[in-house]
Amino acid sequence: MLHAQVVTRFAPSPTGELHLGNARTALFSWLLARHHGGRFVLRIEDTDAERSRPQFLTQLLADLEWLGLAWDAGPGVEADGVKYLQSQRDEIYRHYFATLTAAGQLYPCFCSPLELTLSRKAQLAAGRPPRYAGTCRNLAAADVDRKRDGGLEPTLRFRVPTGQSIEFVDLVHGEHRYASDDIGDFIVRRADGSPAFFFSNAVDDAAMGVTHVLRGDDHLTNTPRQLLLLDALGMPRPTYAHVSLLTGADGTPLSKRHGAASVRELRERGYLPLAVANHLFRLGHSSPETGVLLLDGLAKAFDVRHLGRAPARFELSQLDAWQRQVAHQMSTAEAEEWLGKSVPATVGDAERQRFVEVIRLNVVLPEEAARWAEVIYGAAPALGPELLALVQTAGREFFAAAAASVAQHGGELKPMVDAIRAAVGVKGAALWKPLRIALTGRADGPELGPLLSLMPRAAIEERLRRFAA
Ligand code: GLU
Numbered sequence: 246m247l248h249a250q251v252v253t254r255f256a257p258s259p260t261g262e263l264h265l266g267n268a269r270t271a272l273f274s275w276l277l278a279r280h281h282g283g284r285f286v287l288r289i290e291d292t293d294a295e296r297s298r299p300q301f302l303t304q305l306l307a308d309l310e311w312l313g314l315a316w317d318a319g320p321g322v323e324a325d326g327v328k329y330l331q332s333q334r335d336e337i338y339r340h341y342f343a344t345l346t347a348a349g350q351l352y353p354c355f356c357s358p359l360e361l362t363l364s365r366k367a368q369l370a371a372g373r374p375p376r377y378a379g380t381c382r383n384l385a386a387a388d389v390d391r392k393r394d395g396g397l398e399p400t401l402r403f404r405v406p407t408g409q410s411i412e413f414v415d416l417v418h419g420e421h422r423y424a425s426d427d428i429g430d431f432i433v434r435r436a437d438g439s440p441a442f443f444f445s446n447a448v449d450d451a452a453m454g455v456t457h458v459l460r461g462d463d464h465l466t467n468t469p470r471q472l473l474l475l476d477a478l479g480m481p482r483p484t485y486a487h488v489s490l491l492t493g494a495d496g497t498p499l500s501k502r503h504g505a506a507s508v509r510e511l512r513e514r515g516y517l518p519l520a521v522a523n524h525l526f527r528l529g530h531s532s533p534e535t536g537v538l539l540l541d542g543l544a545k546a547f548d549v550r551h552l553g554r555a556p557a558r559f560e561l562s563q564l565d566a567w568q569r570q571v572a573h574q575m576s577t578a579e580a581e582e583w584l585g586k587s588v589p590a591t592v593g594d595a596e597r598q599r600f601v602e603v604i605r606l607n608v609v610l611p612e613e614a615a616r617w618a619e620v621i622y623g624a625a626p627a628l629g630p631e632l633l634a635l636v637q638t639a640g641r642e643f644f645a646a647a648a649a650s651v652a653q654h655g656g657e658l659k660p661m662v663d664a665i666r667a668a669v670g671v672k673g674a675a676l677w678k679p680l681r682i683a684l685t686g687r688a689d690g691p692e693l694g695p696l697l698s699l700m701p702r703a704a705i706e707e708r709l710r711r712f713a714a
Contacts, residue, residue, distance in 0.1 A: 626686025
């Protein structure tokens with residue numbers, strides 16, 4: 246590694262919920278920093294005042310914390326008075342605008358949106374790639390003053406140097422080369438005085454000492470412009486790694502349709518942060534590590550050279566597999582925290598703990614635990630025609646024997662099973678299936694013995710008796 250200390254960053258715009266694609270970029274950035282014992286910076290790109298919302302920022306911070314991606318600098322961790330919200334960094338941008346203006350590298354542009362659209366259309370019609378035509382590039386000072394006096398507020402454009410080759414090596418996409426002549430002069434400051442993305446994003450990376458920019462590969466083509474700016478300012482270039490897009494399992498943009506698209510949705514459904522991190526870690530990042538790793542383990546195993554270029558696919562079923570593994574490794578206290586709320590409040594502490602112990606290995610999400618709580622503590626489950634037929638085939642004697650055993654021995658499984666065997670001579674599936682269905686309303690689930698140990702005795706007896714008459 247060339248850099249003395251690796252500094253990475255995540256630079257979200259608080260204009261919506263934290264999408265899983267962005268969460269993956271954040272995770273990779275965090276892992277890269279941790280892998281090298283470096284620093285991870287969180288910068289909030291909220292220059293778009295209309296679309297940025299404080300509640301999205303609050304939620305974003307909570308989502309990152311939930312994932313365990315602590316930042317070494319950023320909102321709430323401001324060393325030396327540095328601000329990490331771009332909306333508070335105007336002074337810094339003004340300084341760099343002034344530097345570029347003094348060097349003659351910016352010029353005011355008065356072209357209206359309509360004029361720009363027409364110019365773009367004309368270029369496209371002529372079969373040329375559209376770019377700024379340079380209309381205001383050489384305006385005389387007197388013309389600039391006249392337009393200003395007329396009340397027009399200009400944008401500021403960067404004067405792209407001619408005849409240059411812009412080259413960089415992307416850690417994912419390899420060598421890239423662009424001709425500056427293909428790049429039109431671009432806006433660095435909007436008419437309202439706010440910095441454009443290209444500018445504030447590049448300047449902040451350099452000003453914050455970021456050495457490695459990991460970001461979505463939709464930004465790959467922005468890089469040459471940002472490098473031109475950094476070069477013009479004499480600021481250091483970071484190393485870039487443009488990470489592939491995250492799609493749904495069917496290859497289309499990830500959305501609710503795929504089960505979940507945001508961190509909030511996963512969190513609210515009871516997915517565990519470590520399961521999410523382990524799944525995201527494997528999406529478009531190949532690793533010989535096949536088991537669940539804690540975040541530190543993921544950091545050790547992360548290798549930026551193992552990031553793929555192809556879009557990665559998010560699969561809820563794979564996340565479920567990780568969730569199952571993480572759930573199995575949880576401590577009793579963690580499992581109670583995760584599932585305890587699924588039990589009705591009327592159930593006592595000791596009972597709730599036993600419930601969690603019995604159920605935890607059989608569920609992926611708290612909503613399933615809640616269904617089991619309903620089976621155990623709720624009314625006798627109604628059976629659909631198929632299950633009802635199965636139970637009825639077992640016969641009344643079967644259930645009369647079972648109910649009699651409960652009356653005598655309580656909800657213990659062994660005497661119940663012995664009594665059924667003695668009465669009707671069945672074993673195997675012919676015994677277990679009808680019994681389980683009558684008691685739980687389902688053909689599958691956790692082991693019956695522990696399940697019955699949770700169920701009130703009267704409820705067990707009632708569920709059996711209804712098929713004995
Ligand atoms: N705010 C930009 C985004 O969310 C950041 C892009 C970048 O990481 O450079 O797309």
